[in-house]
Amino acid sequence: MTVHTASEADQVAGVLASAAARYFGGPAVIEGLSRESGGASRQTWSFDAVAGGERHGLILRRDPPTTGKASDRSATALDRATEFRVLKAAFKAGVRAPEVLFELMPQDGLGEAFVMRRIGGTAIARKLLRDPPYEKARGLIAGQLGEILARVHAVELGSLPALVRREAADHIAGLRRALDALSQPQPVFELALSWLDRRKPAPIERALLVHGDYRTGNYLADESGVTAILDWEGAHLGDPVEDLGWLCVKSWRFGAVDKPAGGFGSREELWRAYEKAGGAKVDPARAHWWEVFGTVRWGIICHQQAWRHLGGAVKSMELASIGRRAVETEVDLLQLLKEKI
Amino acid sequence: MAQDRPTAAELLSAIADLLREEVTPVLDKVEPRLGFQMRVAVNSLAILEREARLGPAADRREHERLVKLLGRDASLDDLNRELARQLRAGERDERDTALMAHLEATIADKIAIANPKWR
Numbered sequence: 001m002t003v004h005t006a007s008e009a010d011q012v013a014g015v016l017a018s019a020a021a022r023y024f025g026g027p028a029v030i031e032g033l034s035r036e037s038g039g040a041s042r043q044t045w046s047f048d049a050v051a052g053g054e055r056h057g058l059i060l061r062r063d064p065p066t067t068g069k070a071s072d073r074s075a076t077a078l079d080r081a082t083e084f085r086v087l088k089a090a091f092k093a094g095v096r097a098p099e100v101l102f103e104l105m106p107q108d109g110l111g112e113a114f115v116m117r118r119i120g121g122t123a124i125a126r127k128l129l130r131d132p133p134y135e136k137a138r139g140l141i142a143g144q145l146g147e148i149l150a151r152v153h154a155v156e157l158g159s160l161p162a163l164v165r166r167e168a169a170d171h172i173a174g175l176r177r178a179l180d181a182l183s184q185p186q187p188v189f190e191l192a193l194s195w196l197d198r199r200k201p202a203p204i205e206r207a208l209l210v211h212g213d214y215r216t217g218n219y220l221a222d223e224s225g226v227t228a229i230l231d232w233e234g235a236h237l238g239d240p241v242e243d244l245g246w247l248c249v250k251s252w253r254f255g256a257v258d259k260p261a262g263g264f265g266s267r268e269e270l271w272r273a274y275e276k277a278g279g280a281k282v283d284p285a286r287a288h289w290w291e292v293f294g295t296v297r298w299g300i301i302c303h304q305q306a307w308r309h310l311g312g313a314v315k316s317m318e319l320a321s322i323g324r325r326a327v328e329t330e331v332d333l334l335q336l337l338k339e340k341i
Numbered sequence: 342m343a344q345d346r347p348t349a350a351e352l353l354s355a356i357a358d359l360l361r362e363e364v365t366p367v368l369d370k371v372e373p374r375l376g377f378q379m380r381v382a383v384n385s386l387a388i389l390e391r392e393a394r395l396g397p398a399a400d401r402r403e404h405e406r407l408v409k410l411l412g413r414d415a416s417l418d419d420l421n422r423e424l425a426r427q428l429r430a431g432e433r434d435e436r437d438t439a440l441m442a443h444l445e446a447t448i449a450d451k452i453a454i455a456n457p458k459w460r
């Protein structure tokens with residue numbers, strides 16, 4: 001799906017040249033433009049802008065104008081303009097996140113899009129978990145993720161755009177609706193959702209900024225550890241422990257199963273770093289609840305990914321095959337429900 | 342009428358071997374993006390090979406257990422639909438040992454096909 005016509009790249013380069021010129025206040029030359037990853041509807045492009053004798057390494061995040069075909073975007077995902085504002089607020093509050101620079105305008109014709117600074121590092125879990133250059137980083141990442149998350153949760157709500165508030169009950173209702181939209185009955189997910197429903201944590205006093213997809217694979221890291229938290233489109237207001245639970249879901253350990261904190265450390269190590277950096281004291285039972293929730297959530301997302309193909313929104317063997325990964329979370333759920341916390 | 346050898350599982354595994362051992366290395370050199378897609382495809386072929394071998398018996402066992410658990414006979418899909426309904430309604434939960442034994446056995450059979458290395 002990374003196939004794009006030369007004319008698309010030319011169009012993007014042309015628009016970027018004039019947008020960069022507007023932002024940097026002088027003529028800008030666009031070099032090395034290349035499409036990185038993502039599906040047809042969510043694109044990431046990498047490029048350099050040379051302006052005023054300076055070279056800026058940049059990233060374009062872009063949702064092309066919809067063609068009227070069934071959208072394959074998640075209904076709960078933020079639009080680009082809101083994501084831009086969340087990133088801006090987080091960066092200003094000292095969260096290790098990419099610095100966003102400017103948005104493109106509707107008349108630019110690229111759809112919803114913004115530009116941010118490119119940051120070094122890789123997001124590929126397999127490399128971070130196994131390759132020699134990251135050996136030192138592997139000992140640091142769990143603690144860093146705790147520290148950074150405390151900063152995310154400390155972002156002033158007044159600095160943020162309007163975000164949906166989603167708490168435990170809303171999430172359960174959302175996942176049940178998602179199950180109803182699938183063609184096959186799912187006894188294990190139903191069991192787990194009823195388990196979660198009966199044990200919902202007490203409502204939170206004050207909803208905080210929740211990243212919503214805080215996990216290995218969604219941050220960049222280099223030899224020194226985490227360099228930037230990415231993928232903010234799931235941001236919402238809610239229970240901050242949601243992010244801690246999601247990070248520990250077994251699927252995000254990528255095989256390093258004995259290291260719950262994203263494959264890099266223990267839960268306690270993560271929580272200690274989080275608390276030390278100003279996060280509220282973590283209640284293990286609450287964290288367990290959110291880890292069980294996250295496991296159901298990922299299992300249902302696997303089915304939804306497959307349905308983007310099966311429903312005809314996109315044609316992708318890769319997405320279709322994700323449907324067969326859902327059972328991994330069923331194995332984990334039966335295990336988790338047996339644990340006494 | 343029974344088909345001649347190779348069986349579905351044998352043919353799938355021969356295809357997977359060819360794609361893994363001969364096609365993927367070439368793709369990795371020429372077009373890494375397709376090399377990645379090919380790995381996903383080879384992995385899916387391995388799932389299908391296990392499904393062709395183990396799926397029918399697993400489905401039969403699941404059906405037998407469900408008939409016993411729910412006390413009536415219907416298609417596998419209908420029985421699972423009824424079980425899912427009961428679980429959402431809270432008519433059964435994790436304290437029901439017969440239910441849990443059924444789910445454990447069903448998921449063990451499913452993961453043996455989808456990803457036997459998962460732990």
